[in-house]
Amino acid sequence: MAFDIEMIEKVYATMAERVDKARDIVGRPLTLSEKILYSHLWEGMPTQAFARGKDYVDFAPDRVACQDATAQMALLQFMHAGKSKVAVPTTVHCDHLIQAKSGAEADLAFANKQSKEVFDFLSSVSNKYGIGFWKPGSGIIHQIVLENYAFPGGLMIGTDSHTVNAGGLGMLAIGVGGADAVDVMSGMSWELKFPKLIGVKLTGKLNGWTAPKDVILKVADILTVKGGTGAIVEYFGEGAESMSCTGKGTICNMGAEIGATTSTFGYDDSMRRYLAATGRQDVVNAADKVASYLTADAEVYANPEKYFDQLIEINLSELEPHINGPFTPDRGTPVSKMKAEAEANGWPIKVEWGLIGSCTNSSYEDMSRAASIVRQAVAHGIKPKAEFGINPGSEQIRYTIERDGIIADFEKMGTKVFTNACGPCIGQWDREGADKQEKNTIVHSFNRNFSKRADGNPNTHAFVTSPEMVAALAISGRLDFNPITDTLINDKGEAVKLNPPFGDELPTKGFDVKDPGFQAPAEDGSNVEVVVSPTSDRLQLLAPFDAWDGKNITGAKLLIKAFGKCTTDHISMAGPWLRFRGHLDNISNNMLIGAENAFNGKANSVKNQLTGAYDEVPKVQRAYKAAGIPSIVVGDHNYGEGSSREHAAMEPRFLGVKAVLVKSFARIHETNLKKQGMLALTFANESDYDKIQEDDTINFLDLTEFAPGKPLTLEFVHADGSKDTILANHSYNDSQIAWFVAGSALNLIAAEKA
Numbered sequence: 001m002a003f004d005i006e007m008i009e010k011v012y013a014t015m016a017e018r019v020d021k022a023r024d025i026v027g028r029p030l031t032l033s034e035k036i037l038y039s040h041l042w043e044g045m046p047t048q049a050f051a052r053g054k055d056y057v058d059f060a061p062d063r064v065a066c067q068d069a070t071a072q073m074a075l076l077q078f079m080h081a082g083k084s085k086v087a088v089p090t091t092v093h094c095d096h097l098i099q100a101k102s103g104a105e106a107d108l109a110f111a112n113k114q115s116k117e118v119f120d121f122l123s124s125v126s127n128k129y130g131i132g133f134w135k136p137g138s139g140i141i142h143q144i145v146l147e148n149y150a151f152p153g154g155l156m157i158g159t160d161s162h163t164v165n166a167g168g169l170g171m172l173a174i175g176v177g178g179a180d181a182v183d184v185m186s187g188m189s190w191e192l193k194f195p196k197l198i199g200v201k202l203t204g205k206l207n208g209w210t211a212p213k214d215v216i217l218k219v220a221d222i223l224t225v226k227g228g229t230g231a232i233v234e235y236f237g238e239g240a241e242s243m244s245c246t247g248k249g250t251i252c253n254m255g256a257e258i259g260a261t262t263s264t265f266g267y268d269d270s271m272r273r274y275l276a277a278t279g280r281q282d283v284v285n286a287a288d289k290v291a292s293y294l295t296a297d298a299e300v301y302a303n304p305e306k307y308f309d310q311l312i313e314i315n316l317s318e319l320e321p322h323i324n325g326p327f328t329p330d331r332g333t334p335v336s337k338m339k340a341e342a343e344a345n346g347w348p349i350k351v352e353w354g355l356i357g358s359c360t361n362s363s364y365e366d367m368s369r370a371a372s373i374v375r376q377a378v379a380h381g382i383k384p385k386a387e388f389g390i391n392p393g394s395e396q397i398r399y400t401i402e403r404d405g406i407i408a409d410f411e412k413m414g415t416k417v418f419t420n421a422c423g424p425c426i427g428q429w430d431r432e433g434a435d436k437q438e439k440n441t442i443v444h445s446f447n448r449n450f451s452k453r454a455d456g457n458p459n460t461h462a463f464v465t466s467p468e469m470v471a472a473l474a475i476s477g478r479l480d481f482n483p484i485t486d487t488l489i490n491d492k493g494e495a496v497k498l499n500p501p502f503g504d505e506l507p508t509k510g511f512d513v514k515d516p517g518f519q520a521p522a523e524d525g526s527n528v529e530v531v532v533s534p535t536s537d538r539l540q541l542l543a544p545f546d547a548w549d550g551k552n553i554t555g556a557k558l559l560i561k562a563f564g565k566c567t568t569d570h571i572s573m574a575g576p577w578l579r580f581r582g583h584l585d586n587i588s589n590n591m592l593i594g595a596e597n598a599f600n601g602k603a604n605s606v607k608n609q610l611t612g613a614y615d616e617v618p619k620v621q622r623a624y625k626a627a628g629i630p631s632i633v634v635g636d637h638n639y640g641e642g643s644s645r646e647h648a649a650m651e652p653r654f655l656g657v658k659a660v661l662v663k664s665f666a667r668i669h670e671t672n673l674k675k676q677g678m679l680a681l682t683f684a685n686e687s688d689y690d691k692i693q694e695d696d697t698i699n700f701l702d703l704t705e706f707a708p709g710k711p712l713t714l715e716f717v718h719a720d721g722s723k724d725t726i727l728a729n730h731s732y733n734d735s736q737i738a739w740f741v742a743g744s745a746l747n748l749i750a751a752e753k754a
């Protein structure tokens with residue numbers, strides 16, 4: 001479990017020389033993000049300046065982290081690549097497969113039984129290949145990474161989009177698909193388009209009811225879910241320094257909700273305090289020696305408009321608590337405006353549930369501030385109007401807040417303490433009555449609130465806010481309750497005003513834990529056996545995808561023209577489907593079932609061009625596959641936003657979809673499609689989207705000349721015989737075209753090894 005101080009010292013040993021060289025080459029002061037990127041080049045010493053938003057660059061990440069849902073496919077792929085041990089420190093975390101229902105003890109016991117096969121598989125693969133394994137109940141991947149592995153100036157990747165959470169400790173931590181993780185675990189470089197940079201200058205100081213969460217809720221409101229695409233967000237200023245390290249983690253965590261590549265903060269005292277409190281004084285000592293390289297050059301923050309592609313300024317002293325939602329995390333409403341907004345939009349005012357925790361907000365500070373609200377309510381004789389649930393981020397947090405009486409405070413309000421795991425945040429919530437699909441409101445301190453995400457009910461209006469606001473709203477039972485101005489009525493009929501939350505940044509008695517739930521790998525794993533039953537419906541060994549036949553794709557059918565938001569949840573739904581994450585054939589039965597068909601406005605209902613009948617998307621695609629007919633998917637803006645799950649790319653690939661043509665892509669999904677040997681294309685003219693008709697047959701006219709920077713030409717033959725010729729752009733470079741030619745990136749790795 002111990003962090004790898006030798007690896008960290010090695011990173012720091014070369015940092016000064018590399019950053020100084022990069023500064024010379026670039027010819028100007030450097031941002032923190034650039035320092036980390038230029039000190040992690042695959043080639044080692046920088047030799048050229050890279051163009052932001054343009055150049056693809058090979059990097060050498062320091063670590064890899066995988067969660068249990070994505071690790072299954074990542075490890076199946078890693079096994080397929082034929083290596084004996086992971087090349088960089090790697091951990092696997094069991095957190096997504098545990099359903100919240102009755103409470104931690106019963107839920108964990110049930111998950112251990114229900115997913116035993118998967119947990120045993122992950123444990124044995126980890127043991128064999130030198131991977132640290134965090135057992136079910138140990139906590140949520142990003143909280144554990146922050147507590148144990150993140151370090152200032154490091155570069156890590158993780159098979160989960162909220163890997164970005166580790167930016168709170170001054171890392172660049174980036175969510176990737178399993179295929180990227182396999183590359184790095186196999187000792188290969190990891191490629192990324194050199195990101196653009198967005199600077200966020202934080203002035204003033206948080207006060208009263210405002211929390212770090214409100215910073216990112218405000219940023220999401222400003223930038224929207226697309227605004228950070230292809231960019232790193234770098235926070236700085238006196239406001240940044242005044243915030244706790246875990247608060248910074250919350251802000252970085254939700255950078256995923258604006259599509260940012262990642263977010264980060266410069267090394268400061270809050271990080272020193274957090275590292276020391278989590279048993280890593282060695283890291284502080286090492287980081288202090290290179291401290292000036294772990295933040296931007298002073299000139300950058302003095303004149304930020306000269307060095308960032310975009311600059312945002314937020315005065316924390318004036319920032320109001322925000323409540324974002326419903327259905328999208330970028331719809332921000334300051335608490336003072338919620339009454340009017342809720343009325344105008346017909347959002348249910350009654351709050352049914354308040355949920356605290358997730359990887360976003362389960363720090364000691366979060367829990368103690370929320371508990372300070374709960375304690376006031378208990379002391380004043382106020383009964384909570386909504387139900388209350390907590391998912392602690394890690395066993396270390398749970399153990400410590402139990403020791404310090406915080407859990408007991410919550411329990412006085414009838415709070416259910418669920419397992420240290422994702423639970424409702426990923427649809428793993430057996431919420432009573434959700435199947436009735438009633439219109440209702442819940443508030444939570446998680447990061448995502450897409451339709452159906454928490455409980456599967458499309459009519460649940462989920463709002464994202466800080467833990468302390470969740471506590472206040474759940475106690476009041478009203479979405480439009482403003483704790484700054486409003487009062488609550490206690491059991492004596494008296495009006496009571498809640499005082500602003502307060503809490504400790506770090507436990508005064510230190511963190512503690514009895515059994516953190518870690519399994520170290522075998523020194524020599526060569527004799528460890530990994531078993532996958534051929535009859536399993538949860539796990540399936542992979543077979544390689546077919547290589548490209550070198551010809552134009554012709555006679556392809558339009559499978560679906562998706563309208564509007566099409567996230568990875570729409571493409572490969574989570575919730576009950578999580579159980580099939582290690583079985584490609586079975587999970588492919590959820591392919592695109594959440595996407596809205598532009599022609600009939602329905603989800604999971606597309607025309608089968610072979611029969612003319614409407615049927616479920618996976619069934620229609622399986623019919624095309626059985627008939628040996630290729631197909632393509634058309635989509636709207638920011639297609640594939642959301643999580644990093646490569647299943648959203650593997651499923652269409654497995655079922656025979658050849659290309660995805662959209663107005664724009666979310667970065668991770670675009671890369672995942674490329675890795676799986678798919679064609680990820682964008683309309684050269686967005687308005688061509690409107691030309692696509694339901695009965696179209698598609699011919700590629702110049703795929704045989706597929707080359708970097710050269711658009712492809714597609715012919716859409718309509719039912720009446722008329723045609724539209726459409727230009728499609730792509731961002732493939734030579735090595736990515738090689739993946740397409742080989743059938744997948746993994747095929748290429750295996751071929752290179754052979």
Ligand code: SF4
Pocket residue numbers: 095096140141142160162358359360421422425426446447
């Ligand atoms: Fe788990 Fe939710 Fe965090 Fe994802 S965002 S890691 S599902 S807690």
